[in-house]
Amino acid sequence: MAFRCQRDSYAREFTTTVVSCRPAELQTEGSNGKKVLSGFHVVLEDTLLFPEGGGQPDDRGTINDISVLRVTRRGEQADHFTQTSLDPGSQVLVRVDWERRFDHMQQHSGQHLITAVADHLFKLKTTSWELGRFRSAIELDTPSMTAEQVAAIEQSVNEKIRDRLPVNVRELSLDDPEVEQVRGRGLPDDHAGPIRVVSIKGVDSNMCCGTHVSNLSDLQVIKILGTEKGKKNKTNLIFLAGNRVLKWMERSHGTEKALTALLKCGAEDHVEAVKKLQNSTKILQKNNLNLLRDLAVHIAHSLRNSPDWGGVVMLHRKEGDSEFMNIIANEIGSEETLLFLTVGDEKGAGLFLLAGPPASVETLGPRVAEVLEGKGAGKKGRFQGKATKMSRRTEVQVLLQDYISTQSAKE
16 A cells, blocks of 8 residues: 555645554654653554655654654554544544655655666666765665766766656556566565556666655755765765755855855865964974973973972873873882872863882772772883872872881881
């Protein structure tokens, strides 16, 4: 049985009858993790809302202004998940989220067109496809594609869009000889009834259950963004169709305007300007690293020559990294003093290093990490890691001083 949405993909609302309504649950996944919603599966005599299938996501819409959160196919029926019950036998008005529906029609018909052209021009077979939220991908049975092949496919599909070729939907019986000539990747195990065939005049005929445009002109334009390596020697061809191309151009133009303002040059000079900035940044980073190393050596000598040298020596700096701390430890080179170095936010996260007698560091390192609520590892008189609570450095100082006092008492 073909649903109303398949017989007329352009219909936006219609009236039908509720057949059944039974309790159900829907598992959703969002920014706050997985969540289970309680509600109802509503079955209608016919539906305007497409249930997911054939690589196409399901529609959204309303039944008597009640939101439909999911539509799934069950044999010849469609289950509409709502959080409000509906009375069996009642007449209801079904409305489809047209923006979502038309987007899916454009992407799905676009996929059929690209698949047919890729096969015709280069014998590249489609093995699967995905209609994504922001972009779609066609998996082609080839380990790679050239830029020339991609450009040729894009040019050909847009020529056919400009030719305004009609797209027709037919139903064939399973024993119809024509079925053997129709492209397809098999039918669902629970398929029943005639086979639905979507044809682009003079280009392609394909078994499909999805919603499609009635003429390629409704695709407006197709933009192939490029290719990505797929699984098992496959290549994913990434594309946009219709309104998605316009939205992509709008975002790209907005980015271009922002970069023009930031870089103080025209769009044609953006790449060169960024390269110059990158080179300048590398030079500054190198100079900064050299200065930081010189500073580390200076600090090490100052600590070594300080009248407070001995026992426990502590130092914290906001700027620095693990290399900075290791340079200090290397320059000092003492195994008689416990050296506790930290860099980062004084009250937040940062890095730490404990250096000194190997036996003492082996004992104290994990305890220091625990106090700072961090993790670390070490060997040969060094223990270093990441901390989340730099505000507890004074507690580490007490820990280290108590240890030194205990060791001195034993001697």
